[in-house]
Amino acid sequence: METKLCKWCGSIVKGRTDKKFCNDYCRSAFHYKQKDEKPEIMKRIIRQLERNWVLLGTWKKKGLQSVDIKAARMQGFVEDCYTGVETKNGKRRKLVFDRAFVYEKGGGVIRGI
Numbered sequence: 001m002e003t004k005l006c007k008w009c010g011s012i013v014k015g016r017t018d019k020k021f022c023n024d025y026c027r028s029a030f031h032y033k034q035k036d037e038k039p040e041i042m043k044r045i046i047r048q049l050e051r052n053w054v055l056l057g058t059w060k061k062k063g064l065q066s067v068d069i070k071a072a073r074m075q076g077f078v079e080d081c082y083t084g085v086e087t088k089n090g091k092r093r094k095l096v097f098d099r100a101f102v103y104e105k106g107g108g109v110i111r112g113i
C-alpha cells in the first residue's frame with residue numbers, strides 16, 4: 001500500500017484511501033489558506049459583486065423602478081461590475097448573479113431592477 005502524506009502538514013495519513021489530511025485541523029487549515037490565497041483583485045471584484053447584488057435587492061424591495069446613476073454610485077454601485085448579460089423582451093440586461101439591471105451609458109439611471 002502506498003503511503004499518503006497530509007496535503008497540509010506532510011504527516012503520513014492513516015485510514016481511508018481517499019483521505020487527504022491527517023485530521024480535521026489540517027483539512028480546514030488547508031481550505032482556509034486556499035481561500036485566503038485568492039488574488040487581491042479577485043477579492044475586490046467579489047466584494048463589489050456582492051455590493052451590487054445587495055443594492056439591487058434593496059432597491060427592488062423598496063419598489064424603485066429606476067435609480068439615478070449618481071445616487072447609485074454614492075451607495076457603492078459599480079455598473080461595470082456584473083456576472084453576465086441576457087436579452088429579455090429585446091432588451092439587454094446585465095446580471096449580478098440572479099438579479100438584473102439595465103444601464104445605458106448616458107441614460108443617467110439604473111432601470112429594470
Ligand SMILES: [Zn+2]
Pocket residue numbers: 006007008009010011021022023026
Ligand atoms: Zn496534517
